[in-house]
Amino acid sequence: AAEPAYSFAAGPARLPDAVLARAGEALFARGGDGAAAIERPFTGDAFRATLAHARERLAALLALPANYRILFMAGGAMQHFSLLPMNLLGASRRAAYADSGYWSRRAIDEGWKQAAVSVVATPPAGAPAAPDVSPGSGWDIPADAAYCHLTPNETADGVAWAALPDTGAVPLVADVTSCFLAAPLDVSRFGLLYAGAQKNIGPAGLSVVVVRDDLLERARPELPAPFSYAVQAAQDSCVTTPPTAAIQLAALVFDWIAERGGLPAMAAANAAKAARLYGFIDASGGFYTAPVRRDCRSPVNVRFHLADSVQDAVFAAEAERRGLFHLRGHPRVGGLRASLYNAMPMTGVDALVDFMADFMRRRG
Numbered sequence: 554a555a556e557p558a559y560s561f562a563a564g565p566a567r568l569p570d571a572v573l574a575r576a577g578e579a580l581f582a583r584g585g586d587g588a589a590a591i592e593r594p595f596t597g598d599a600f601r602a603t604l605a606h607a608r609e610r611l612a613a614l615l616a617l618p619a620n621y622r623i624l625f626m627a628g629g630a631m632q633h634f635s636l637l638p639m640n641l642l643g644a645s646r647r648a649a650y651a652d653s654g655y656w657s658r659r660a661i662d663e664g665w666k667q668a669a670v671s672v673v674a675t676p677p678a679g680a681p682a683a684p685d686v687s688p689g690s691g692w693d694i695p696a697d698a699a700y701c702h703l704t705p706n707e708t709a710d711g712v713a714w715a716a717l718p719d720t721g722a723v724p725l726v727a728d729v730t731s732c733f734l735a736a737p738l739d740v741s742r743f744g745l746l747y748a749g750a751q752k753n754i755g756p757a758g759l760s761v762v763v764v765r766d767d768l769l770e771r772a773r774p775e776l777p778a779p780f781s782y783a784v785q786a787a788q789d790s791c792v793t794t795p796p797t798a799a800i801q802l803a804a805l806v807f808d809w810i811a812e813r814g815g816l817p818a819m820a821a822a823n824a825a826k827a828a829r830l831y832g833f834i835d836a837s838g839g840f841y842t843a844p845v846r847r848d849c850r851s852p853v854n855v856r857f858h859l860a861d862s863v864q865d866a867v868f869a870a871e872a873e874r875r876g877l878f879h880l881r882g883h884p885r886v887g888g889l890r891a892s893l894y895n896a897m898p899m900t901g902v903d904a905l906v907d908f909m910a911d912f913m914r915r916r917g
């Protein structure tokens with residue numbers, strides 16, 4: 554039999570095998586009502602039951618405190634970092650943002666359109682790394698900041714935060730797009746979390762927002778209803794037709810995570826995959842380099858490169874011939890990147906490491 558092929562894309566990313574196997578029947582098979590799941594009205598009982606199931610499963614996976622709401626909304630993560638100021642500034646004009654790489658900078662750029670932005674932390678000089686969060690590290694969050702935004706896993710830079718900062722009374726808001734559901738998360742540390750679906754939740758076109766009740770009161774009344782977290786929360790994410798097929802698939806993904814042992818099991822599997830790949834890179838005698846500082850390496854977006862960038866392109870092209878796809882780094886960052894989200898099995902990492910060893914033998 555042919556070797557299986559693997560996509561290491563940063564997103565849209567691989568879905569769990571079991572979810573793909575179930576999706577045909579669950580989404581596309583017609584029922585006695587003459588409709589398949591993707592054909593059913595969002596106002597009907599069947600879709601509402603799926604939505605409730607998705608919400609309850611996700612709440613259980615997150616051990617969600619009672620004062621948080623889960624929203625399923627159309628659009629991606631960028632929609633949310635663009636909508637944040639309108640929803641969360643309230644009476645304030647100011648918002649604090651930590652700069653840790655490409656995606657947090659995109660959020661900052663959007664923040665500036667509506668708020669006075671204070672950049673309160675920047676990455677250290679030298680190897681790519683997350684800002685220092687240790688006490689006394691100089692985070693100076695203005696008292697009038699409505700929130701402090703950070704990106705705990707920088708998908709493009711391959712940088713993850715080793716710890717979260719203490720922002721005092723200012724609510725922490727996090728873009729968890731590429732780390733959501735990859736490990737347990739203490740929701741109570743955050744005022745609001747959001748994630749585009751296309752890494753660990755399901756297909757693109759859906760995003761998940763987790764928001765603390767009291768912050769919903771800040772939404773501006775002139776905000777268009779579909780973009781208002783308060784209105785969406787009040788109407789169970791159904792202000793407008795939600796992405797029903799994507800929610801149905803996300804529900805299957807949440808079931809799969811629960812069946813596999815929940816977020817602790819995801820974290821253990823992800824740590825083992827990351828250890829295997831970084832371990833190989835670090836032991837390659839400099840043939841491969843992982844540029845991110847060790848204590849800030851993302852477990853799910855593994856960046857590496859060869860000695861010269863021409864070799865990176867040769868590597869990526871040869872990898873494809875061996876069934877290993879989408880290993881090019883983010884265009885703004887360069888180099889190579891292997892994304893190892895929940896659905897990437899260890900066999901995929903083994904196949905990548907085998908290829909890397911073979912490439913090194915032939916070129917080293």
Ligand code: PMP
Pocket residue numbers: 563564628629630631632656704706707708709728729730731749750
């Ligand atoms: N934030 C992060 C951390 C991301 O990884 C991405 C996508 N790679 C985005 C935001 C943008 O997501 P979208 O394309 O869904 O708007």
